[in-house]
Amino acid sequence: MKEEKKTNPVTAFFKTISTFFKGFIEAVTKGDGAVKVSLLVMGAGYWKRKQIIKGVLVTLLEIAVLAYMVLIGLPYIGKLGTLGTIQQQMVYNPATMKNEVNDYDNSLLILLFGVISLVSIVVAVFLWMQNTVVVYKLQQRAAGGKHINTFREDCRVMLNQKFHFTLLAMPVLGIIVFNVLPLIVMICVAFTNYDQNHMPPSMLFAWTGLDNFKNLFTTSITMTFGYTFWKILGWTLVWAVFATFTTYIGGIILSLLINSKLTKFKKMWRTLFVASIAVPQFVTLLLMRNFFANTGIANTFFKSIGVTDFLQNIGWITGDYIPFLTDPTWAKITIIIINIWVGVPYLMLIATGVLMNIPEELKESARIDGANKFQIFRSITMPYMLFITGPYLVTQFTANINNFNVIYLLTQDVYTTTDQKMAASQGKEIDLLVTWLYRLTSEQYNYKMAAVIGICVFIVCAIITLFAFNFLIKGDKEDTFK
Numbered sequence: 001m002k003e004e005k006k007t008n009p010v011t012a013f014f015k016t017i018s019t020f021f022k023g024f025i026e027a028v029t030k031g032d033g034a035v036k037v038s039l040l041v042m043g044a045g046y047w048k049r050k051q052i053i054k055g056v057l058v059t060l061l062e063i064a065v066l067a068y069m070v071l072i073g074l075p076y077i078g079k080l081g082t083l084g085t086i087q088q089q090m091v092y093n094p095a096t097m098k099n100e101v102n103d104y105d106n107s108l109l110i111l112l113f114g115v116i117s118l119v120s121i122v123v124a125v126f127l128w129m130q131n132t133v134v135v136y137k138l139q140q141r142a143a144g145g146k147h148i149n150t151f152r153e154d155c156r157v158m159l160n161q162k163f164h165f166t167l168l169a170m171p172v173l174g175i176i177v178f179n180v181l182p183l184i185v186m187i188c189v190a191f192t193n194y195d196q197n198h199m200p201p202s203m204l205f206a207w208t209g210l211d212n213f214k215n216l217f218t219t220s221i222t223m224t225f226g227y228t229f230w231k232i233l234g235w236t237l238v239w240a241v242f243a244t245f246t247t248y249i250g251g252i253i254l255s256l257l258i259n260s261k262l263t264k265f266k267k268m269w270r271t272l273f274v275a276s277i278a279v280p281q282f283v284t285l286l287l288m289r290n291f292f293a294n295t296g297i298a299n300t301f302f303k304s305i306g307v308t309d310f311l312q313n314i315g316w317i318t319g320d321y322i323p324f325l326t327d328p329t330w331a332k333i334t335i336i337i338i339n340i341w342v343g344v345p346y347l348m349l350i351a352t353g354v355l356m357n358i359p360e361e362l363k364e365s366a367r368i369d370g371a372n373k374f375q376i377f378r379s380i381t382m383p384y385m386l387f388i389t390g391p392y393l394v395t396q397f398t399a400n401i402n403n404f405n406v407i408y409l410l411t412q413d414v415y416t417t418t419d420q421k422m423a424a425s426q427g428k429e430i431d432l433l434v435t436w437l438y439r440l441t442s443e444q445y446n447y448k449m450a451a452v453i454g455i456c457v458f459i460v461c462a463i464i465t466l467f468a469f470n471f472l473i474k475g476d477k478e479d480t481f482k
Contacts, residue, residue, distance in 0.1 A: 045135025251347020
């Protein structure tokens with residue numbers, strides 16, 4: 001059987017764009033008068049084909065877009081190049097004989113509405129071109145003597161044959177408004193000097209090009225972002241690897257132990273671990289923070305049994321307590337261990353479901369061939385687990401890179417850095433990129449550098465995700481485990 005040739009997604013995308021533009025050019029060149037008039041009045045082509053209601057709705061949409069552009073969009077786009085030139089100040093008004101706030105520019109609003117207006121223009125042009133193609137197709141249907149749907153028939157189609165388009169309309173709009181637009185604005189902020197010294201509306205901020213990206217990789221007496229970035233990036237990747245694979249392997253091992261034929265009271269053990277999931281994570285983490293504090297229960301217990309004195313004698317600690325969350329090395333180890341406790345029950349449940357669905361004939365065949373339990377685990381159980389849970393594993397790795405809760409809740413108001421270079425750029429040894437970003441925004445209002453770090457986090461996650469998915473899901477593994 002001849003194998004189907006796989007299409008490159010990039011090639012398919014450009015082919016679709018090319019086809020769309022060819023269809024538009026054909027509609028403009030071969031369309032009748034109504035099609036050509038619809039280039040100015042979008043409803044003209046529908047009115048010609050007796051689709052009055054659709055023509056009115058399309059024309060009203062066109063008027064609304066044009067009104068928005070004239071009244072709001074174009075003025076903001078005009079200021080987008082400078083992000084404003086008039087700063088807020090008090091000006092004496094001779095008419096009222098009072099000092100009043102002048103008609104100032106707000107850089108943030110200019111950036112926000114400028115981006116919205118540019119995106120609106122792109123969407124409006126696409127809809128305008130698509131409208132021309134649609135009315136040309138109506139012309140062809142009329143020329144061929146085919147039936148042209150009424151407005152009621154079109155509504156019936158959208159609620160039946162094309163109901164999936166109707167359902168997806170609002171989610172897609174929500175993604176554009178609440179995800180795409182804020183993401184574009186954040187990317188734009190990375191190229192400005194938006195910080196606490198340039199805070200709208202009282203102050204203006206402006207474009208600075210690639211200066212912020214240069215600062216992120218620069219280390220000097222006055223600029224230590226480069227030093228801090230590489231330190232935090234290294235710990236972020238180490239944390240993501242340990243946090244992902246310790247919970248993953250731990251969950252599988254725990255599931256195998258609980259489901260073993262030698263284990264008694266399986267339901268009880270499973271219930272105990274599931275009960276730990278029922279407790280909100282932030283409650284568990286805050287309790288753990290108090291538990292491992294310098295004066296917490298853990299230090300009191302280890303002091304009483306002599307562990308603290310032993311660690312002092314061998315030189316691992318210098319004080320009268322174990323610095324679980326106050327020393328860089330101890331804090332990182334403690335955080336990873338606590339994350340194992342928090343994360344293993346989730347993986348135990350997932351692993352239990354996957355292990356119960358491994359075909360028994362595979363294991364039985366391996367036993368007949370003389371394979372022992374370890375060989376069965378290595379050659380059947382783990383490959384099957386990796387294939388089924390591969391997407392989850394990649395997602396979990398990416399989530400751990402952005403795991404704000406564990407790091408922040410365990411170390412906030414507890415850990416203080418002694419590294420002056422990191423302190424100068426508001427970072428800590430135990431910070432992830434996402435917690436560093438949070439400190440820059442919530443505590444220092446350094447939005448420009450936070451936006452740059454956000455872009456770096458996205459790039460790191462995207463590269464790792466693409467490589468991981470390509471490695472885990474490639475080949476004919478699906479046929480192997482059928």
